[in-house]
Amino acid sequence: MTEDIVADAFTAAGYTNFKRQVEVVYDGDVPIKAHLDFVFFSKAKKTLSVLEVKSPGKTPDTPYSSWEEQLYLQMGLLAKKYPDYTVDKGAILCLNLAYGEVAFFNGYTPDENIFSGLMDRARKLWSDYQGMKREEDIELATEPSPLCGFCNYISTCPRFEAEEVPELAELVGILDELQARQKELAKEIEYHKKGLLTIVSKRGPIKAGGCFLREVSRNRKVFNMDRLEAFLSENGCSPDEFKVNRPYSFLEMKKVV
Ligand code: SF4
Structure with a gap:
């Protein structure tokens, strides 16, 4: 579709x-x-x-x-x-x-x-x-990927072997629950925001629940990639040559049971 x-x-x-x-x-x-x-x-x-x-x-x-x-x-x-x-x-x-x-x-x-x-x-x-x-x-x-979260063998996969630390089980449980709620909340927030935006974009600014609501439009400067690509290609380059790897860290948490 x-x-x-x-x-x-x-x-x-x-x-x-x-x-x-x-x-x-x-x-x-x-x-x-x-x-x-x-x-x-x-x-x-x-x-x-x-x-x-x-x-x-x-x-x-x-x-x-x-x-x-x-x-x-x-x-x-x-x-x-x-x-x-x-x-x-x-x-x-x-x-x-x-x-x-x-x-x-x-x-x-x-x-x-x-x-x-x-x-x-x-x-x-x-x-x-x-x-x-x-x-x-x-x-x-084995090759870790986003699909590991759906893999039936993750509990025995050598890529996810690590020391068991039972003292942290409660903390991890709390974070897991909060993250699940965060996803649900994000969906609900988005749903209600869209509904209210539809209303204010039709009616104009309103006050409700002690809040002032209106539709705001802003501009963001973005690169015109087509022009940039054409320019770079005329000069014998491609955008890929300007990509750099920038290391960053984050907490990865996957269900293994
Ligand atoms: S959990 Fe291990 S076996 Fe399963 S997809 Fe990930 S790397 Fe492959």
């Missing part, structure tokens, strides 16, 4: 140079089939661009690494399938229809190192799978 909306929007805006659900099968040593949500093409310039559409329950501030890996794999596979074309860029469009939120993550360009790392991982998975089918004893490599 989300992809249909996006396709309709592109068509309404006059774009006809795209194909949907493009299937790309890797012609090599590991069976990989990718379905690309949108591929834009320019026959004149002989270029292809990939757009991946996501509709998660919660819009992230930054794209999940699994989304980025998927996009890099798609761009790499597309480049292999169409050697006469140049895959010039990729982007991720995140639409949250429930909350009316949109996030656009762009500036991705094919990266041979990342692609070959992903292909190596696919090869390893495929050969482990073949080994398991032959009933060999395979030691599977």
Whole structure:
């Protein structure tokens, strides 16, 4: 449904140079089939661009690494399938229809190192799978990801082995409960805010419950990424070259029982 909306929007805006659900099968040593949500093409310039559409329950501030890996794999596979074309860029469009939120993550360009790392991982998975089918004893490599929270093996996973500290159980329980309530509260707050905003945007400022409420609009300076990208590409650069890793710390807490 989300992809249909996006396709309709592109068509309404006059774009006809795209194909949907493009299937790309890797012609090599590991069976990989990718379905690309949108591929834009320019026959004149002989270029292809990939757009991946996501509709998660919660819009992230930054794209999940699994989304980025998927996009890099798609761009790499597309480049292999169409050697006469140049895959010039990729982007991720995140639409949250429930909350009316949109996030656009762009500036991705094919990266041979990342692609070959992903292909190596696919090869390893495929050969482990073949080994398991032959009933060999395979030691599977573990790799923490956001999916660990849903994994049935987390209680015995070596990546989550640590000293048990029973004295902190109560504190962790309190934090766990508070975080669960925080999520519920955030949803409720958002719901009521939207309702009140709809009212004040129709009626104008009001007073209620000892508060003054009105709709406020502000401007934020944002980079025009299309212009910036075009400028950088004219000067032989891409936005990726200006990305830096900035280390930060946070408390990770995952249910392991
Ligand atoms: S908990 Fe361990 S086995 Fe499960 S997904 Fe995470 S890393 Fe993999």
